[in-house]
Amino acid sequence: MDMPAPDETILARKARIVERLSAALPAGAVIHDDTELRAYECDALTAYKCPPLCAVLPTSTEEVSAVLKICHDAGVPVVPRGAGTSLAGGALPTADAVLLGTARLIAVLETSYADRYIRVQSGRTNLSVTGAVEAEGFFYAPDPSSQLACAIAGNIAMNSGGAHCLKYGVTTNNLLGVTMVMMDGTVTEIGGAHLDAGGLDLLGLVCGSEGQLGVVTEATLRILHKPEGARPVLMGYDSNEVAGQVVSDIIKAGVLPVAIEFMDRPCIEATEAFAKAGYPMCEALLIVEVEGSEAEIDEQLGLIKQIAARHNPVELREAKDADEAGRIWLGRKSAFGAMGQINDYMCLDGTIPVSELPYVLRRIGEMSREYGLGVGNVFHAGDGNMHPLILYNANTPGELEKCEAFGADILKLCVEVGGCLTGEHGVGIEKRDLMGVQYTAADMAAQMAVKDVFDPAWLLNPAKVFPLDASAAHRVPAA
Amino acid sequence: MSGAIRSAEGPLRIVGGGTRPIGKPVDGAALSTDALTGLELYEPGALTLVVKAGTPVEVVKAALAAEGQRLPFEPIDHRALLGTTGAATMGGMVAANASGPRRIAVGACRDFLLGVRFVDGAGRIVKNGGRVMKNVTGYDLVKLMAGSHGTLGVLTEVALKVLPDVDDAATLTLTDLADTDAVRAMSAALGSPFEVTGAAHDPEAGRTRLRIEGFENSVTYRAGRLRDLLASFGTADVAQGKVATGETWSAIRDVTDFAGRAGDVWRLSVKPSDAAALVARSGAETVRYDLGGGLVWLLMPEGADLRAKLGTYQGHATLVRASKDTRSALPVFQPENTVIAKISSDLRARFDPRGILNPGVMA
Numbered sequence: 092m093d094m095p096a097p098d099e100t101i102l103a104r105k106a107r108i109v110e111r112l113s114a115a116l117p118a119g120a121v122i123h124d125d126t127e128l129r130a131y132e133c134d135a136l137t138a139y140k141c142p143p144l145c146a147v148l149p150t151s152t153e154e155v156s157a158v159l160k161i162c163h164d165a166g167v168p169v170v171p172r173g174a175g176t177s178l179a180g181g182a183l184p185t186a187d188a189v190l191l192g193t194a195r196l197i198a199v200l201e202t203s204y205a206d207r208y209i210r211v212q213s214g215r216t217n218l219s220v221t222g223a224v225e226a227e228g229f230f231y232a233p234d235p236s237s238q239l240a241c242a243i244a245g246n247i248a249m250n251s252g253g254a255h256c257l258k259y260g261v262t263t264n265n266l267l268g269v270t271m272v273m274m275d276g277t278v279t280e281i282g283g284a285h286l287d288a289g290g291l292d293l294l295g296l297v298c299g300s301e302g303q304l305g306v307v308t309e310a311t312l313r314i315l316h317k318p319e320g321a322r323p324v325l326m327g328y329d330s331n332e333v334a335g336q337v338v339s340d341i342i343k344a345g346v347l348p349v350a351i352e353f354m355d356r357p358c359i360e361a362t363e364a365f366a367k368a369g370y371p372m373c374e375a376l377l378i379v380e381v382e383g384s385e386a387e388i389d390e391q392l393g394l395i396k397q398i399a400a401r402h403n404p405v406e407l408r409e410a411k412d413a414d415e416a417g418r419i420w421l422g423r424k425s426a427f428g429a430m431g432q433i434n435d436y437m438c439l440d441g442t443i444p445v446s447e448l449p450y451v452l453r454r455i456g457e458m459s460r461e462y463g464l465g466v467g468n469v470f471h472a473g474d475g476n477m478h479p480l481i482l483y484n485a486n487t488p489g490e491l492e493k494c495e496a497f498g499a500d501i502l503k504l505c506v507e508v509g510g511c512l513t514g515e516h517g518v519g520i521e522k523r524d525l526m527g528v529q530y531t532a533a534d535m536a537a538q539m540a541v542k543d544v545f546d547p548a549w550l551l552n553p554a555k556v557f558p559l560d561a562s563a564a565h566r567v568p569a570a
Numbered sequence: 571m572s573g574a575i576r577s578a579e580g581p582l583r584i585v586g587g588g589t590r591p592i593g594k595p596v597d598g599a600a601l602s603t604d605a606l607t608g609l610e611l612y613e614p615g616a617l618t619l620v621v622k623a624g625t626p627v628e629v630v631k632a633a634l635a636a637e638g639q640r641l642p643f644e645p646i647d648h649r650a651l652l653g654t655t656g657a658a659t660m661g662g663m664v665a666a667n668a669s670g671p672r673r674i675a676v677g678a679c680r681d682f683l684l685g686v687r688f689v690d691g692a693g694r695i696v697k698n699g700g701r702v703m704k705n706v707t708g709y710d711l712v713k714l715m716a717g718s719h720g721t722l723g724v725l726t727e728v729a730l731k732v733l734p735d736v737d738d739a740a741t742l743t744l745t746d747l748a749d750t751d752a753v754r755a756m757s758a759a760l761g762s763p764f765e766v767t768g769a770a771h772d773p774e775a776g777r778t779r780l781r782i783e784g785f786e787n788s789v790t791y792r793a794g795r796l797r798d799l800l801a802s803f804g805t806a807d808v809a810q811g812k813v814a815t816g817e818t819w820s821a822i823r824d825v826t827d828f829a830g831r832a833g834d835v836w837r838l839s840v841k842p843s844d845a846a847a848l849v850a851r852s853g854a855e856t857v858r859y860d861l862g863g864g865l866v867w868l869l870m871p872e873g874a875d876l877r878a879k880l881g882t883y884q885g886h887a888t889l890v891r892a893s894k895d896t897r898s899a900l901p902v903f904q905p906e907n908t909v910i911a912k913i914s915s916d917l918r919a920r921f922d923p924r925g926i927l928n929p930g931v932m933a
Contacts, residue, residue, distance in 0.1 A: 205757040206841050229761075250706045261704065263713065264681045279909040284841040286864050287667065287678055288717060289886025289904035290932060291914045295680060295713020299706050316763045339615030345638055345734035387788045442702040445616040474703035475616070514704035522707070529707055530697070537696040538709040540920040544913060556708060 092139055092520055094554050095566075097187035101144065101167055108165060109145050112189070115157040120195075122146040131172065131190045135237075136180040136521055138491060143170060143184035150195045152270055152278055152308040159306065160276030162189050168553045169274070171302040173245025174216065176237040178438055179519030181249060181301055185553055193244040196308060199223045208267055208284050210311045213244035217251075220312060229314045232259035235515065236427070247307050250299030252515035257473035258349040258382075259315070261515065263298040270309035271297060274546045284311055296541065301517050302552040304545035318382035321349065323419045324392055326399045327373035327406035331355060334375035335448035338472045340398045341379065342445075346391050351473035352378040352423050355452060358430065358467035358480070359422075365429030368422030371406035377472065378423055426469045427480070434465075434482040437494050441505030442514035445475045454504055455479055462497040464490075476514035477505070503528050518556045526558055539565050571726055574601060576693030581929050584720035586662025587626065589655075590648045593719055593902050593931035595894050603661050606726055611701065614639055617732050618684065618701050623661025623725040630660060634732055642733040643679045644670030644819075650829040652891055661725040667717030670823035671768040671781070674760065674861040680716035682731045688715060688723035691922025701729040714917075720928040722921040738786040739815035740793045742806040744778040747771070749846040752778040753863035755803040757842055760862045762799055764792040770822045771859035780806075781819055825858060825867050834892040836876045838866040840885035853879050875900055903932050 101108070109123045122128060123145040132142040144167070149155045162169050168188040175182055184190050193214030201210040204227055211220055217238040220231040234253035235241055241251070247269065252261040259265070268282030282294040297304055328334040338351055354362065354376045363370050370376055377399075381391040392409055399407050410416035422429075430436050443451050452468060459466045470477040479501055483494035502512045502522065506529045512522045526535060539557060542549065542565065549566045575582070581598030603624035610620040614637040621630055627645060634640050645668040649655065662668075664686070669678040676682075685699030698711035715722060744755055749771065756769035759780050768781030782792045789810060797806045809815070821827070828835050833855055840848060842863030849857050854868040854876075870876055873896050876887050886904035889897060906914065918925070 203841075203843070204761055205754070205843050207757075207761055228763075250710065252704050256704065260677060260681060261706075263710065264677050273909070277909055279907065281910065283884050285839045285885040286673065286861060287669075287680075287839060289839065289888065290906055290910070291722075291917065292667070292680060292713045292717050293910060293913060295710055295716070298713075299710045316761050319763050342617060342734070343615050343637075345737070347734060383788065384791060386791060387785075390785055390787055442700075442704045444613065444618065444702055446613055471704070476702075476704040509700070510702045511700050511705040511707045513707050514702070515706055517706050518708065526708060529700075533694050534697050535708070537690065537694070537698070537711060537921070541709055541711070541714075541917065544916040544920060 093559060094141070094185060095559065097185055101187040104165070105144055108167060108189070111161050112145065112147055112158060115161060116147060116149060116154055120148050131184060131192070134172070134175040134177040134180060134182040136178055136183065136519065139180055139183055139520065141184050141186055143188050143190035144186065146190040146192055148192045148195045152272060155191065155272045155306055155308050156276045156278050158189070158191060159272050159274055163275045163550065166548065166550070168550045170552055171244065171248070171306050173214065173242030173248065174240050176241040177245060177249065177517065177519055179513065179517045179521040181517050181519035181555060183520055188553065191306060193242055200309060203284070204229065206284055207314050208311050209314050210309060211243060213247065213307045213310050214242050217241050217243060217246055224314050228317050230317050231312055231314055232265050233262050243310050243312070244307055247298050247310060248300065248302040249515070249517035252476065254350045254352060254471060257351060257471070258347060263295060265313045266294065266298055266310060267313055268311035269294065269297060269307045271305040271307050273305050274548070274551050282311065301519065301556050303542055303556060304551070319384045320388060321380055321382045322388045322392065322410050323378050323380040323416055324395060324409045325406065325419045326377045326404045327371040328375045328402065328404055329373060331375045331452040332449035333402050334377055335445070337377060337399055337402050339445060341395055342473070344394060344398055346381070346394055348379045348395070348473065349382050350378070350380045351471070353470050353472035354423065354426065355468040357465060358426055358469045361433055361467055362422040362426050362429040365432050366422050366425040368418050370422050373405045378419055423469065430467055430480045430482065435485045436480045436482050437498055439477065439479045439481070439498050439501055440513045440516040441502045441510055442474070442476045443505050443508050443510035445472065447508040448472065448475070451504060451508060455501055458497060458500055462493060464494060464497055475510065499525060520555055523556060524558050532561070535561055571606070571689045571724055572693045572695055575689050575691065575724065578926055581926050584724055584928050586624065586659035586665070587656045589658045590662055590666050590668070591652065591654065592666060592890055594897055594933050596928050596931050598929070601724065603659060603724065609633060610727065617703070618729065619732050620701050620727065620729040621660050622727055623659060625660050626657040627660055627663055628657060635735070638735050639732045640735045641730070642672060642676045643682055644672040644823055645679060646670050647824050650824055650826045651835065660728055664716050664725055664728050665718060665720050671770060671819055671860055674769060674864065675765065675767040680713050683712050683716050683728060684731055685729035686712050686715045686725055687727035688725045690723040691924055691927045696723065699729065703731055719931050721918055721932055722927070724927065736783040738789045738810065739781060739783040739812045740789050740808055740810035741815045741818050742780040742782070742793060742796055742808050744800065744804050744806050746776040747778050747803060749773055749849060751803060752859065753842050753846055755800055756780070756862040758800060759796060762796065764796045766796070768819055768822070769862040771863070772827070774856050779818065779822070781815060822860060827858060828867065828869050831869060832872070833869045834872055834874065834896060835890045836868040836870055837888045837890045838868060838885065839864065840866065840883065844883065848880055848883055851879055851881070852876060872896065901933060
């Protein structure tokens with residue numbers, strides 16, 4: 092993975108930059124000791140590490156503005172970081188960058204149940220947003236697997252999804268407004284507690300821009316009342332093709348489950364050994380969850396079970412109580428941990444049209460044999476968002492590179508069948524050099540033109556999203 | 571399309587079906603998308619549709635209906651309100667981010683837009699997004715194009731997520747509520763677990779309406795629970811049936827009450843709990859509330875400046891229907907703060923360097 096060479100003139104000015112940042116921030120908000128900076132050298136893509144020049148932990152929009160203004164005037168790159176849970180290297184520092192952490196921006200600013208929104212500082216964790224409103228029966232819908240740890244700031248940067256977005260949508264569908272600081276320190280509001288944009292939809296543009304257009308310090312989020320209840324059903328099949336057909340038939344029947352999760356045999360075996368959830372040993376396992384009152388759930392699950400039964404399941408099990416529902420979800424929720432017990436793994440995130448599921452799984456199986464690396468598939472089947480987990484041994488020389496090549500081939504396959512490189516994790520550095528597989532030079536140029544408008548000097552979150560050769564001309568300072 | 575834009579020597583007025591002439595009048599040569607028609611791909615089992623931009627919305631609706639599916643965001647049909655004829659196109663629908671009452675529950679057109687292909691003002695063909703439901707690859711120009719009214723590029727192809735149609739539906743009606751109480755009732759309904767997909771208030775008729783959709787038993791159950799929940803606002807009348815509910819909500823969606831009535835029509839997007847007080851300040855002849863109070867349609871005296879009456883408020887107002895003179899005199903779209911205005915104009919300059927695509931239409 093190529094990263095641009097750090098700017099030596101910035102490295103040489105470290106003391107002066109630290110001094111100016113320290114003068115603008117409360118005591119203890121600037122971290123510049125080499126040992127302490129190790130905490131910020133990588134995110135959840137741990138294969139790549141680089142400590143930043145220094146790190147700052149502001150507590151308010153005003154402090155973020157002061158930091159960005161200082162960095163802008165000094166020509167220093169800034170890497171924004173939410174909770175550091177990015178699997179794509181979205182918060183990987185460069186040696187010449189100031190890392191701007193949102194860890195101290197955690198306040199709830201305003202809550203309105205009548206208007207159904209909550210306004211929070213952006214470093215607040217996803218789950219604690221729900222935590223702030225659940226006493227009144229409300230919740231914040233997007234639920235990435237990392238929701239206990241991940242920050243709203245990172246959710247907005249990556250437009251994060253989750254298991255329940257088939258029904259509730261992803262971050263961009265639940266975001267009403269932001270307070271954003273531009274690279275030059277200017278503070279602006281985009282959107283608010285009302286719906287939709289009065290002019291161009293800049294909110295939609297900012298969401299998913301991977302921290303490259305501005306630093307979001309506050310967010311207004313839509314909250315919903317919890318459903319009366321929810322219940323999963325588990326079904327096992329002898330082939331991926333049949334399971335894929337079941338997914339399609341359920342959707343066509345007019346039922347809209349809140350989640351449809353899919354696990355293949357390697358993943359079922361690993362999970363079962365690890366979590367002992369009582370899953371059947373078969374080729375493909377589906378977990379389908381619906382919501383509503385008891386009677387509504389009965390009716391929907393009745394229809395789903397009829398469809399499931401038509402395709403000769405090896406197992407069809409409905410949760411009778413909360414305990415059994417918990418066990419059905421237990422395996423799925425511990426799938427990543429289970430795979431991690433076996434070996435190091437790389438988690439991919441391509442999306443494919445649901446109809447291509449059987450073909451793509453077959454091809455991944457073939458490639459797995461060609462590369463000699465195991466792979467398990469666990470994913471959100473309702474919306475085609477796959478998470479192949481490639482197993483490798485980080486201590487075996489060359490194996491990481493082999494794993495990355497295998498991963499790249501899977502993502503190319505996703506694009507080939509009409510899908511995309513990343514469904515919810517973002518491009519970061521991980522998929523940066525594959526952008527050309529999905530987009531033409533003109534497609535990328537249009538996106539980079541947006542970057543030019545928001546951050547003309549390309550100082551925010553450098554070396555992410557766009558291949559370095561494609562962005563080279565934009566990154567040369569105009570003056 | 572690319573050739574036509576490249577060779578254009580002056581401003582272009584982008585025309586889809588011509589049913590939504592919203593914005594400042596544009597003086598330019600017409601550029602139509604009517605040669606770009608047809609469904610490229612429709613997979614009911616994947617809930618996805620790819621269609622050329624000039625395809626009539628009605629053609630798409632019919633194709634979806636044949637598979638028991640629909641456009642979930644319920645795009646407004648502007649013809650009655652604006653006195654236009656013709657057939658709305660998919661590209662025009664996206665360019666206007668046209669949505670309806672179900673927006674409050676499931677989202678707007680922009681929330682269901684998966685991908686776009688467009689030609690920018692320099693004739694460059696650009697693709698963004700795709701045809702899959704989850705896609706965060708690169709920047710989201712898809713959202714940017716929705717509601718950009720042809721000022722950043724001319725859409726040639728759009729991909730959308732669709733949803734299953736429902737078996738049954740019901741309308742609950744509360745009568746003679748003051749506007750503030752009506753908004754409170756709608757907020758209570760929308761803040762319940764009963765999945766309300768429409769919440770509108772008509773102060774002239776004294777009717778506050780709520781919509782429930784789904785399987786028959788579920789609709790009956792939720793309508794009953796909702797009536798109990800709202801008992802303090804009066805006893806709601808429940809009319810269950812898909813056809814009648816459909817007619818009621820089409821009329822709300824299209825604001826047909828204002829069709830043919832003299833006066834300007836404004837569309838105000840605000841926080842629901844602010845709506846009634848703003849209406850009281852507006853000087854409107856009459857209003858209709860939709861989206862639980864988050865959207866107010868105002869019938870104003872001709873030439874009146876709604877924004878001047880409202881003073882400072884959070885939200886935005888669009889002058890949807892007025893004479894050419896009024897639309898030339900008043901900003902049609904909400905004036906933006908200096909930061910947002912600069913970003914928007916810089917984006918337009920990047921995507922349309924010659925300033926030829928619907929110039930000034932969003933001013």
